[in-house]
Amino acid sequence: MSSYGVFLPEAILVATALASAVLGFAWRKRPDLLWAFSVIGTGLAIFVTLDMMGLGVGRALNLSVWPSAVGTQGDFAVELKMRVDTFALFFQLMFEFVAFLAIVASRGFIHADEPHQGEYYALMLLAVVGMMFTAAATDLFVLFLAFETSSLSTFALVAFRKRDKQATEAAVKFFIIGAVSSGIILFGISLIYGIAGTTSIGTTTTDLLVLRNGLTLAGHPEIEPPLIIALVLLIAGFGFKVAVVPFHMWAPDVYQGSPTTISVLLTSASKNVGIVALFRVFLIGLLSVQVDWVATLAILAIVTQTVGNVVAIPQRSIKRMLAYSSIAQAGYILIALAVGAIALQSAPPHTDNAAYVATFGLVGGMLHVFVYGAMKAGSFLVVAGTESRGIPDDIEAYKGLSRRMPFLAFSMLVFLLSLAGIPPLGGFFSKFVLFSSAVNASAFNQWYLALAVSGVLNSALSLYYYARVIWYMYILEPEAGTAKEPVSRSISAAVFIALAIVMLTAVIAVFFFGYLTDAARSFFGF
């Protein structure tokens, strides 16, 4: 039986968002109250989500207050075209978590006298609700609507400081790219909708599961030309959102220009919402027509990694450098998409090697999405912390940061090493799972080996520009005084949470790994 209780986290977030938009007028002089209110709302949503995943306090105490996602309680595939399963809950938790970090840090980053703080928190929470629905959607059009909810909120958030020249310029670029890519995605969806009518499905539909079973080239070779056009449009549209390489030019401008707490949300949550949409659309809906898209996405993954890392090398602005590195990280996650396509070769009992490799690949992708969210959010939060003390994001200004802000410099060190994939840290484990799944997949097609090789080489390459930042922070002498500077407590707290996750990934993964495997298997329907 399905139970509407599975939408409780979203309900809490919507209620908090609407209330904070209204309370913003009453508490204009007390932004700290608004901040506390949003932090409590988001924290509550995370608590409930964890409980529904079976990893929270309620499960430990053996209470069943909330519906559990393990089972059919979250199945609204017929009524609402949504299914809150273990896979969706994992991504929902990640989005809430990133929003939590960004909101916690906002107190130190947004000045107390800045206007429109109620709207700021409201838009942030509404963006997260859109992302959460995207993760749960089982229908292309519902997915598109949820996607738009989050995009429209983020367009407005980038322009939050509307007197700031850089921010408005970033907002214009982000809006034009985002709106055009939405239009392209919608056109692709409309073509798929029409194509479905001419296949064995018999009727026009956008339901992903129906498409998976019915949209095959066997017996209907005539659908291939329009299908290729639709696939190109979908890859281009989602590629813009994820900043895959030929469609990446907007990302550094926007991440650099927007307020840094919003950069946190864009780079960690908004990019991953594109990833989850790609998983849903390509690994469920279009799985059966994979001859047309797997090679494209695999090549895009390699190109994205390489271009992102190479162009990051000459950057002088830390935010731009991090933006290019996040483009490269998206390339690593695309490996999971190519490996997951092997799921089609698995036969019904689903205990064969194909099912194993596909599951393993998706687990690697999910783990990397999670660790990537924590380390990227953390590194942007460090930039927010230094910016709030008036240090620009130019690399020269980071000289001797370890003397002036020891905690932030140490956190940056950990995040950068983790992004490069140095062993005891989180980035190593997720990359390990991801790349070894590509190696396993080479049993089916030896070209998959190229994905693993490119991933490893690119990780080595990326260490060069990460190490340069560390060199500036720890080896070079600071120019102006070595006195310690105080850092806002809220930003330190947010950085600390991200730091704990990145350093303890090995421990967390022990609890998580079984959950992730279940989620991946239920995602593929094994």
Next chain:
Amino acid sequence: MIPLQYELLLSAMLLCIGLYGVLARRNGIIVLMSIEIILNASILNFVAFSSYSGDASGQVFALLGIAVAAAEAAVGLAVFLSIYQTHGTIELDKVRFLKW
């Protein structure tokens, strides 16, 4: 009834006109209009497919798509208004502060 091909041709033309407008025109408002044309192309597709297959859901999608287009226009105009206030222009090639 008009054959389905003509409607698909029209929507493909609308998509191309919209993309051309986004790429070639420099005025922010015209870019916004071009984006609306792209969205309308897909809405036309939904309606055409739905009326030829007798499946009503495409028409619901069309209505929701119109709502999305309206919301996008609202946010877009707000963003262009704010850039007009900071830069004094909405000619997009004159707005170049961030570049690599």
